Amino acid sequence: MFTTRPQLSGDFGMVASTHWLASAAGMSVLERGGNAFDAAAAAGFVLQVVEPHLNGPGGEVPILLWSESEQRVHVVNGQGVAPAAATTERFAELGLNTVPGTGLLAATVPGAFGGWLRLLQQWGTWPLADVLEYAIGYAERGFPVLPQIATTIATVAPMFQADWSTSAATWLPGGTPPPAGARLRQPGVAATYRRIVAEAQARSGDRDAQLDAARDSWYSGFVAEQIAEFSAGTAWRDSSGRPHGGLLTGDDLAGWAATVEESTSFDYHGHTVHKTGPWGQGPVFLQQLALLAGVDLGAAGHLSADWVHTIVESGKLAFADREAWYGDPRHYDVPLATLLSPEYNAARRELVGAQASRELRPGSPDGRRPVLPDPVAGGGPAEVAAGGTGEPTVRTDGSTRGDTCHVDVVDRWGNMVSATPSGGWLQSSPTIPGLGFCLGTRAQMFWVQPGLPASIRPGARPRTTLSPSLALRDGRPWLAFGTPGGDQQDQWSLHFFLSVVHAEPNLQAAIDAPAFHSAHFPSSFYPRESRPGVLLLEERFDPAVVAELRRRGHEVELAGDWALGRLSAVARDGEVLLAAANPRGAQGYAVGR
Template identity: 55%
Template sequence: MSNVNPNPFTTRPEIEGSFGVVTSTHWIATAVGMSILEKGGNAFDAAVATAFTLQVVEPHLNGAGGDVPIVLYDVRKGRPEVICGQGPAPAGATIRYYRGLGLDMVPGTGLLAACVPGTFETWMMLLAEYGTLRPADVLAPAIYYAREGHPLVERAHATIRSVETLFRQHWPTSAAVWLPGGTVPETGSLFVNRGLADTYARILREAESGGGGREQEIARARKAWSEGFVADAIDRFCRTQKVMDTSGEAHRGILTGHDMATWKPRIEAPLTYDYGRYTVCKAGPWSQGPVLLQQLALLKGFALDGLDVAGAEFIHTVVECAKLAYADREKFYGDPDVVKVPMDVLLSDAYNDARRKLVTDAASLELRPGSVEGFGGDVKLRRAGEVPVAAGAGEPTVGKIAAKPGEVRGDTVHFDIIDRDGNMISATPSGGWLQSSPIIPELGFCLGTRAQMFWLEEGHPAALAPGKRPRTTLSPTLALRDGEPYLAWGTPGGDQQDQWNLQLFLRHVHAGLNLQESIDAPAWHSEHFPISFWPRTARPGVLVIEERVSEEVRRDLAARGHVVEVGPAWSEGRLTAASRDGWRRRAAANPRGMQGYAAGR
């Protein structure tokens, strides 16, 4: 790959050192993660502390009731691994049950959209299997910021304001927490969530009550969550409360304590694709992760070296390949424990050689999934504007709140960490955001809504079924270079994640941009394919592009048939990235959104 750098613009330095680096979507979480490294913890200890802190300081983007996929490299094992922290559908979640309620989609908010909360169990598993510290060490910062307060970021303020009426009229338990004193808290005000602090403090008390070492403490913490007072409170809330959701009706939940007690996260081998010197590692087709690998398989046939990464030829080629890969996501992806997904075919040279011929100089305006005999489901297209906007629905947005349906740009949180030993981790926690579902008053947090990603269509690979994992958009990434662990990166952004993840990688690999330059370069996303969240609409041909891309390039793209929409100069993605190269550790964070920071030494 070439070392040409056509776009050296950058907003801040790439962090560099030899001790360790942490980069995340919020400066407080980055500082917490770095403090754990400084105290002698490894990358996995730092990850757990960072993740719990992000639940507190970015509550509009993730929470304790959410889920998380992780991709990591453990130097002891000498191989990359994936941890699936995506909880499955409850035992009572059948298509027949939801159809019996008069629903044709799982609601985008409320209790019917809840899967088993995956984050706490996953972070405790990570701590037990890979970390070195005790639960108190990694929970203390989150408890502090929840109890003593943190400055509320502007997007959290805007999110609370957007669902204020919903809270007041239908979700009083949420109003009690997010409208302190009966008003929307101001940006920069010191915000507390003492209910969440009390929950985590009680878990620690129970974890430490029986003596023994850290393994015993972790085991008791997990039991308090999945079989103890947390599971009991969730079970009771779902059974006794009828909650208004996007259907316009109030429904009880079907998640039970038994669902929580019988699920555990698990370690899996990553799905990989070789691209030049690089082996890119993603979670399997229970996530959208393979869509990045499919894009690489298509792009491998194009000469990208030397192209201007903010030029029309580059953007057009990448967007057209994205359309093909995402169309396959809609047709084929689902939980491979339940349905067969032909990933060997989808990543094969023969399949992609044929698919690549569909890329021409003209922008495609149709959804064109491939064909693999015996696999796949029907792809239904709902155009934006066909359904109403509902408060709190979909996935959170970085940009304008309460945008029209086609303008939904998903968001969540992300972090990447590398320690002095070379351990690496990339994680994208999400779900359980404050606008997804009412607060459970005894716990100080709400449930997630990941079940909205299931289809209520028998035979579809992503069809709802008890115990099945929904096809999450969460998509952290790790890459080896010449067989050695090299790069960890990711971004919030729902369906856009593996568009922005790809752009960073291509800029770094083909144009020689460093990590910070690769993040800062002008970016874009396609809205051509259906979004994964309620109401699952699409905007065929639409290409949203930052205004920093030149007018000449925009005209060229429009002439090729793209429906070009120009967004603000700094509006596309919230990427973070970290790399290791021998003794060298590097990290970078996104300036968009004014929250992300990298640290290291």
């Protein structure tokens, strides 16, 4: 089969990510003796610099890993929590029925820095200065502006100039947006990371003590102080159309730390897929597997109308449960065991009919009555103006969203990492002048309506869409994979996995295959629109398949030949290491030997 690139194979190490510079940095770490955890962290920090429209230092990161020495999977939770002042009552006082999609009100504690440091300290080997060397270098010397970066900055430039003066000073060099291909620098980010390294080295010569010191600099030192001061000191216009200050305080940052947690898993055709807990949408991938486990998907024919219809209709049921039942399990009793049980899914599977459903149909696990959010304002979707390869970065009405990055690593010792950093993108919130970066807006995924699993609560984690994946085969680490794309992450990555298991073992061919996703259920992003029955397909699908899906009641929209998905993956097959990356968007790359 023709592929846009070869599937890489070797026995030393593999790195795949959404940007070639991050993949190259990760591979450099492996070549210099670092392990997969060192390489993933170095690549993750580079992604903050070279994909600033998709993530930044003020964002978050969930990480799945296989530790060869421990022979087990772990989840590093680098998702920050809502501020202590973030209550449904507070938002009601402000006259808001949704959390704004931009600005300071939507900030949670920035968890990416703590997440990467927890990974390094517990499983890595490199000192922080060496890990940050790559990101600091690109921030100081500059990096090539991707077309998507140029489009994003140009679109939000009028808003920056009118409302966010600190962002205008950061992202409009000479007062104008940088063109694609230009060299862009982030001296503020470089200075912040250099100061953190200097403070860490001044405290101790011991690697672990330096990591502790760096964490203190961020969460209780100068970074936390400037975040708290900026959040409280000024009101900035956000997507509500009104100016608001922030809710984050120094106490919020000082009281948070990245955690190591158990994964959630499901066995499917000899493969055990591991995901995060229901504080993220990760288990919705597993619910889809649980529904499909009772179907002979292989007999449907890869990319046939039966294949697409069965996957999409099962996905509608799983995502309906996400809306009704997922939230931070420390604050809400999520019936996850029942949602993944054979009995529950056997009953739910009966709802998959021959025609496309237009309903949102959550189940009643353990006899509990599902409660869905009240309809929110927002209406139909805004047309995508940039990219089309993930959550739209900017839209034709001038509103903004961010997207996400992804990185996968496997090393010669058998360690494996899958991480999906996101948030803190340049258009999310005004730049903090003394730090060079902005806060994230992950709190927009909370509901202001009280009493829901994902209602905003002090100290709660938002029900994030960030969803890295790690799969074992016959009990051994096999595949690390993921994609940007918001609500699409556990659709695009699911289809990739099912393709590899049932039809196309070549990783690159499975990534290159025509992609699809449903827009049926409510979006996790402001303004939370839904499009019942809408199914997006890449135009490379067989026209006969498109026609048959329309006959079955799907409202099919064609999205271009190479428009959907930005997957990357690494694998271990015995002693052979494999890797592949997405050609869409012309920036993802896999490297290895």
